[in-house]
Amino acid sequence: MQLALFLLLSLGGALSLKICSFNIQSFGESKLSKPAVLNVILESIARCDLMLVMEIKDAKGEAFPQLMTYLNSRYRGRKPEYGFVISQRLGRKSYKEQYAFIYRQRSISVKSVYQYPDTQADDVDAFAREPFVVWFSSTTTDIKEFVIIPIHTSPEAAVKEIDELYDVHHNVSQHWQSENFIIMGDFNAACGYVPKRNWRNIRLRSDTKFLWLTDDKLDTSVKHSTNCAYDRVVLHGENMIKAVRADSVEVYDFKQAFGLTEPEALAVSDHFPLCITVNAARRSG
Numbered sequence: 001m002q003l004a005l006f007l008l009l010s011l012g013g014a015l016s017l018k019i020c021s022f023n024i025q026s027f028g029e030s031k032l033s034k035p036a037v038l039n040v041i042l043e044s045i046a047r048c049d050l051m052l053v054m055e056i057k058d059a060k061g062e063a064f065p066q067l068m069t070y071l072n073s074r075y076r077g078r079k080p081e082y083g084f085v086i087s088q089r090l091g092r093k094s095y096k097e098q099y100a101f102i103y104r105q106r107s108i109s110v111k112s113v114y115q116y117p118d119t120q121a122d123d124v125d126a127f128a129r130e131p132f133v134v135w136f137s138s139t140t141t142d143i144k145e146f147v148i149i150p151i152h153t154s155p156e157a158a159v160k161e162i163d164e165l166y167d168v169h170h171n172v173s174q175h176w177q178s179e180n181f182i183i184m185g186d187f188n189a190a191c192g193y194v195p196k197r198n199w200r201n202i203r204l205r206s207d208t209k210f211l212w213l214t215d216d217k218l219d220t221s222v223k224h225s226t227n228c229a230y231d232r233v234v235l236h237g238e239n240m241i242k243a244v245r246a247d248s249v250e251v252y253d254f255k256q257a258f259g260l261t262e263p264e265a266l267a268v269s270d271h272f273p274l275c276i277t278v279n280a281a282r283r284s285g
Contacts, residue, residue, distance in 0.1 A: 087132035
């Protein structure tokens with residue numbers, strides 16, 4: 001029975017990819033030093049094959065490599081289970097953040113990385129934290145390669161930055177020969193930051209070639225007093241859209257999963273991770 005179950009999982013859904021994003025709110029040495037907080041972060045990452053991590057705020061550059069050491073220590077193998085790629089510190093003036101992608105190396109690899117220059121002639125410095133774009137390869141899904149454009153918008157400029165992602169997609173499409181795109185992250189796309197009247201002026205929303213998997217009622221905020229669809233996933237490309245199950249969108253409520261109080265959950269982050277699933281490759285015969 002156990003052997004049959006193992007074979008079923010090996011040939012079926014286990015080969016799909018769970019792709020997630022997580023704003024870990026001011027991630028740095030402080031959160032690493034709290035075992036209960038660290039455990040929730042590690043478990044949230046381990047649920048995913050590929051995770052975008054946002055709001056890394058560690059000037060020393062030591063916290064994230066330590067996180068990876070803790071994560072990979074959970075697995076025994078000839079090489080680390082997870083690899084990563086991380087941006088430089090991004091931001092205006094002294095405030096800086098980093099994007100990072102953590103990926104399961106047995107099924108995903110990095111083809112290339114591209115730091116969006118944010119120097120478009122008609123709108124220089126449109127982003128507080130310009131996207132760190134990564135082109136991935138997958139061995140287990142119908143989609144063999146795809147590009148992820150990450151974003152953590154500045155709340156007060158959310159409308160402008162979400163709209164500017166349209167230009168980022170165009171720029172990256174010229175830079176790389178890929179038609180499969182995922183745009184994801186903390187859009188701050190709710191609760192006053194993006195008034196309803198502004199949606200029609202956001203090209204990423206009005207252009208029907210972009211599929212918004214997440215609707216405006218999705219709650220990705222930890223606070224019980226708020227119901228905000230801050231975090232979003234947008235797809236572009238016919239094959240990419242076909243490869244992702246619309247019903248696979250999941251907000252991982254670690255507060256409920258770990259039986260945490262609200263203050264305990266907020267010590268981890270004020271955002272829940274947001275996940276989607278990319279279909280496993282079809283098998284002939």
